[in-house]
Amino acid sequence: MRLVKRIAQLRKTIISAKRRGKKIGLVPTMGYLHEGHLSLVRLARRKCDFLVVSIFVNPAQFGAKEDLKKYPRDLSRDLKLLKKEKVDLVFNPLAREMYRDGHQTYVEVVDWSKLMCGASRPIHFRGVTTVVLKLFNTIEPDLAVFGSKDYQQAVIIKKMVKDLDLRVKIVTGKIVREKDGLAMSSRNKYLSKVQRKNAVVLYNSLKWSRRAYIEGLRDPKLAVNKMASMIKEKQGKIDYIALVDKNTLEPVKKLRKGTLVALAVFFGKTRLIDNTTL
Amino acid sequence: MRLVKRIAQLRKTIISAKRRGKKIGLVPTMGYLHEGHLSLVRLARRKCDFLVVSIFVNPAQFGAKEDLKKYPRDLSRDLKLLKKEKVDLVFNPLAREMYRDGHQTYVEVVDWSKLMCGASRPIHFRGVTTVVLKLFNTIEPDLAVFGSKDYQQAVIIKKMVKDLDLRVKIVTGKIVREKDGLAMSSRNKYLSKVQRKNAVVLYNSLKWSRRAYIEGLRDPKLAVNKMASMIKEKQGKIDYIALVDKNTLEPVKKLRKGTLVALAVFFGKTRLIDNTTL
Numbered sequence: 085m086r087l088v089k090r091i092a093q094l095r096k097t098i099i100s101a102k103r104r105g106k107k108i109g110l111v112p113t114m115g116y117l118h119e120g121h122l123s124l125v126r127l128a129r130r131k132c133d134f135l136v137v138s139i140f141v142n143p144a145q146f147g148a149k150e151d152l153k154k155y156p157r158d159l160s161r162d163l164k165l166l167k168k169e170k171v172d173l174v175f176n177p178l179a180r181e182m183y184r185d186g187h188q189t190y191v192e193v194v195d196w197s198k199l200m201c202g203a204s205r206p207i208h209f210r211g212v213t214t215v216v217l218k219l220f221n222t223i224e225p226d227l228a229v230f231g232s233k234d235y236q237q238a239v240i241i242k243k244m245v246k247d248l249d250l251r252v253k254i255v256t257g258k259i260v261r262e263k264d265g266l267a268m269s270s271r272n273k274y275l276s277k278v279q280r281k282n283a284v285v286l287y288n289s290l291k292w293s294r295r296a297y298i299e300g301l302r303d304p305k306l307a308v309n310k311m312a313s314m315i316k317e318k319q320g321k322i323d324y325i326a327l328v329d330k331n332t333l334e335p336v337k338k339l340r341k342g343t344l345v346a347l348a349v350f351f352g353k354t355r356l357i358d359n360t361t362l
Numbered sequence: 363m364r365l366v367k368r369i370a371q372l373r374k375t376i377i378s379a380k381r382r383g384k385k386i387g388l389v390p391t392m393g394y395l396h397e398g399h400l401s402l403v404r405l406a407r408r409k410c411d412f413l414v415v416s417i418f419v420n421p422a423q424f425g426a427k428e429d430l431k432k433y434p435r436d437l438s439r440d441l442k443l444l445k446k447e448k449v450d451l452v453f454n455p456l457a458r459e460m461y462r463d464g465h466q467t468y469v470e471v472v473d474w475s476k477l478m479c480g481a482s483r484p485i486h487f488r489g490v491t492t493v494v495l496k497l498f499n500t501i502e503p504d505l506a507v508f509g510s511k512d513y514q515q516a517v518i519i520k521k522m523v524k525d526l527d528l529r530v531k532i533v534t535g536k537i538v539r540e541k542d543g544l545a546m547s548s549r550n551k552y553l554s555k556v557q558r559k560n561a562v563v564l565y566n567s568l569k570w571s572r573r574a575y576i577e578g579l580r581d582p583k584l585a586v587n588k589m590a591s592m593i594k595e596k597q598g599k600i601d602y603i604a605l606v607d608k609n610t611l612e613p614v615k616k617l618r619k620g621t622l623v624a625l626a627v628f629f630g631k632t633r634l635i636d637n638t639t640l
Contacts, residue, residue, distance in 0.1 A: 091527060184525075187525050188474065188525065189469065189471045189525030189526055191468070191470075192470075193467045194466050194467070194468060195466045213467075218526055221527045221528055247462075248469075248495060249500045251499075
């Protein structure tokens with residue numbers, strides 16, 4: 085497994101792999117890897133010949149008051165984990181390598197980037213799509229794998245690919261959960277013991293929505309109210325609870341099969357997201 | 363010479379040309395071709411094996427009150443001219459082929475797109491960079507040729523290429539002028555006889571600035587004032603006269619070798635641009 089820090093070096097290696105007819109796969113991450121990431125790596129490994137994992141805590145997707153500086157990092161542990169998964173190349177650039185002096189070009193999926201997570205994080209998705217497009221341009225992967233916990237992110241990236249005529253195939257992996265149901269996230273590390281326990285309510289409220297739908301609930305407002313009260317009982321501060329079309333992210337008037345139930349909730353200063361489909 | 367309307371068909375043809383080891387060149391145009399365009403086509407022809415010219419009046423770069431609908435078009439004449447230049451493929455998509463239902467992804471060189479032409483045309487360069495990126499993604503040209511009359515456009519496209527790690531080489535051609543010095547433009551067609559005569563003042567004011575610089579003028583304000591009075595005398599309504607660094611587009615405090623002198627002026631409803639470097 086090679087560790088590469090420079091775009092030019094990465095490019096060289098990729099060109100050589102392409103010349104040898106290799107199918108290139110990419111899993112973009114911010115590092116501090118958990119089983120969720122590793123499940124994506126395994127999924128990508130099965131579908132390509134030359135697997136690149138990027139580890140880059142992307143400043144462009146953090147707001148001024150967000151956790152860029154304290155975002156957890158552990159490169160040597162990440163590298164050990166990725167070696168076990170038979171990754172071919174890890175790309176771990178410095179911020180100034182990705183955003184050179186005077187960088188001012190951004191790509192944005194303008195409408196969907198304002199919804200849901202975008203409402204409280206206005207530059208977040210612009211930062212995500214920009215860095216992902218840069219990685220796509222450098223690596224030219226045949227496929228790229230994204231997680232489903234960041235469901236909106238995956239929808240937005242698929243839209244960018246379609247609108248900009250990119251030819252990479254976007255594959256999504258399933259959410260991986262702790263034993264008690266909490267979705268795995270690098271940010272779970274921020275939680276106190278009590279918060280960690282309380283945070284299971286996110287999964288429980290999503291499970292409740294699925295069960296209620298099966299039992300006949302169709303009114304999205306009733307669902308939101310019930311979920312909100314469950315979450316507040318556990319000291320969660322709700323950023324949003326959205327019941328939307330899973331393809332267009334438009335709020336639904338009536339719950340139906342496939343409706344996306346997505347939420348973002350603060351426990352203390354830690355913002356967690358999770359989702360399910362009915 | 364092939365005429366292609368569909369992205370999928372274009373893609374197929376390009377892939378086949380690439381397989382045969384062809385170096386791909388692209389000249390993006392909005393059609394209604396004049397000698398300025400043709401000089402770019404000839405420049406590209408000399409530098410590549412497979413030459414694509416796109417003809418697409420790009421709605422995304424026109425403001426709501428601009429001349430999208432009346433922008434001049436003459437495809438059959440354009441095709442005859444391009445055939446003579448031994449172009450391999452003309453790509454002439456419909457607007458709905460380039461911007462499918464629900465299109466919402468845009469790329470923007472955010473700072474420079476606000477300056478100069480961007481001040482009075484706020485969405486213009488966002489539209490240009492978006493359509494050019496789409497063409498780059500579809501055609502994957504080794505080189506693309508742009509004119510220098512749209513100097514700011516060329517600077518912005520080079521910046522996009524750098525910031526997004528694209529590998530296309532951007533080549534710029536020289537401004538081609540009518541005998542009396544007016545820069546060739548598809549929009550010159552809009553001018554009345556009197557306006558056409560008066561419009562030569564743009565070139566004359568640029569020539570004046572070069573001469574004045576050689577004779578020792580260093581104050582940009584004095585230069586702007588003199589040029590403005592020359593232009594107003596000929597019923598030109600000034601959008602801007604800019605004396606800026608040719609690489610960063612920043613206003614200069616003192617004229618120096620290489621300073622870009624650029625202007626946009628209305629004659630009636632017709633907005634013309636031109637520029638020179640000192």
